[in-house]
Amino acid sequence: MKSLKKTRRVQIIAVAAVALTLSTALIGYAMRDGINFFRSPSQVMAEPPAPNEIFRLGGMVEVGTLSRGQGESITFSVTDFCASVPVSYRGILPDLFGENEGTVATGRLVDGVFVATEILAKHDETYMPREVADAVGVQGSPNAAANRPECEYHGETYPTQGT
Template identity: 60%
Template sequence: MAGMKGLKKQRRIQIVILAFVALGIAAGLIGYAFKDGINYFRDPSQILAEPPAPNEVFRIGGLVAEGSIERGQSETVRFVVTDGAQSVPVVFTGILPDLFSENQGMIGTGVYVDGVFQASEILAKHDESYMPKEVLDSLKDDGLYKDPNAADETGS
């Protein structure tokens, strides 16, 4: 019967080793995804200064330029994102968020190919509490951001 016990122990060791290997692979994939900059943020000036690789997924943020929204025949929408200094054309197919409009903040996730940001996801940002700090800082730097709370101190 001694042989049976040895086999069970060996099997247990194999399972433990396998679990560690699987854990290592999972951690590696997660690390690789982050290294790949899944949520790496850029504003239009940064994109034009150093164009990302066509296969790099990142986030773009800024204001939707006035008069730039073009709705096509299908669900494809074209518009321009600006940070005040530079602008990047964006193309997106899908349903835009309700709050999406001109002169409003937005964040897009996607890739930059041939001078056009091809968005897979668009988020509208209205309220300062939703706007990522990076977007806010770059808009403040460019003097585009107006604090909604600062303007109305009169107490209407």
């Protein structure tokens, strides 16, 4: 009898270990596309993405670049005060979207222009996503980023812990 109980216990532990390993692998596979950190314009310029890669671009809307075209067509540039990337968007912008405001756009880079499919804006006058604040300098100040040696992107990522 003890042999049968011991065998059954080993079988249950083995099945539980396989199930745990499989569920961990499935969660990791599912989150592969679900985790979307954004890239700053400096990162995009230093390491251009693949032509069909969809990613997020984050930074500040550059002053003087916001231009409304025919219908819902809008063009502007996103900057981290080190580099800027032109953005093209067709759709309705969030109410709080404007020049010198924080934004994160989802889309892909086509011939040097970021074609956005979704635009997110900051929530109120004091809010800025931590990743945007870290990428552009303290409080989004252009002077804070302009004097930073890390404006030249060398492959390291901007801090995103604690978000």
